[in-house]
Amino acid sequence: MRKALFLFYFLFFYAITQLLWWGFILIKFEPDRKGMIIGEGLIFFLIFIWGAFRLKKHVRREHENNQQQQNFLLAITHELKSPLASVKLYIQTILKRDLDREQQKVFLSNSLKDIERLDDLVENVLLTTKLENRAYQLPKEVFNMTELVEQVIDRLQKNACKSQVIKADLDEDIEIKADKFAITNVITNLVENAVKYSPPCATVSVNLNKQGQNLLFSVADHGEGIPDDEKKLIFNKFYRVGSEATRKTKGTGLGLYIVKTVLQKHNASIRVKDNKPSGSIFEVTFENYAS
Known part of the structure; x- marks a missing residue:
């Protein structure tokens, strides 16, 4: 990356130097057209600057994507x-x-x-x-989401430490029309993340409640929380909070990307809030969930 940036800056300054030099020569030999030469030169100069920095941004983004993919592998x-x-x-x-x-x-x-x-x-x-695959359509069916959440909690509770408490507040017999496999993945990822990023044997709260025509599913943990500037980035593919040097928890960076994408295909939304006194709350809203 350093060699690429060095080459980019070298070519950039070389091109600017050549532009100024040829502009000087044209003005010297055709002083009557000085205004036109300077005006067109400035327009070309601005377009060149814009294109160069767009290229630099693209190269940097590609480098970051490659780095994230290597980290994922x-x-x-x-x-x-x-x-x-x-x-x-x-x-x-x-x-x-x-x-x-x-x-x-x-x-x-x-x-x-x-x-x-x-x-x-x-x-x-x-x-x-x-x-x-953008053409892929999630197959939807009616199923009992309350039972599904209970099953996921039961399985992850067994994988947690013996004294860990996953507290559930679930409305009874809530049915929803959705892709059961994909929604199971959403619930699993959110609850598993809460367990993973919480202190040993801390309480994780899972709620599933009706709110009029909407359905609210939330998971709250008592971990270190997520900085405000990273709240939007955590749903990007391969992205993980913190640096590779300081990150201690296991993961691939796919979980929250899947959560966000699946919910978008179900016309549902997710937001991240700070928990008090510490931790995060992931809140999922299914609008008109029964339709």
Whole structure:
């Protein structure tokens, strides 16, 4: 990137120098047309400046996209390798050692958690691929969203620490017409993020409530929160809060991009608010959800 910027600035200043030099020569040999030469030169100069900086912005954006994709490949490789290594170790231990039934159940339960983690990752990648296809239409059906949220919470509660509390306030038997697979992914990503970015065993609040013709789904955590200047960026593909050097939590940068894109295809909206005294609240609104 530094070499590219150096070459860009070198060519930029070279072109400006040549423009000024040829302008000086033209004025010297045709002084009667001085006004026209200066005017046209200024117009060309402004267009050239605009084009050059547009090009620089594009090059920088491409570099950032390439960097994000490289980070994604590294993250997804780690996300795949870590649970696979864990499952392999558990199974090898069960096969090689004479474990009692309780120990086997613990090892198999832990293996199942890692497999569920792999399943979520594969679902994220598959759904992202589908969403990239603009012609793809999400198949919609009527289903009980209250039961769906309860199922997701139950599964993620088991993956959390024993004393972790995922508090749910859900209106009963709420039915919605939507893509069940995609909405499951939305709920999973939001609740899982809240658990992931909260302190150990902190409370995560999940709400699902009717508000007239609208349906409000929210997830609140007590983590470090999200800076105001990053609230809009977190829904970009591959974007993750913080720098690569300071980021400690695992992730691919696809979760919130999927959430935003799926909700847009359902005419739903999402906003991020600060939680008090710390943390974030993700608020999803389904307008006229029953239609």
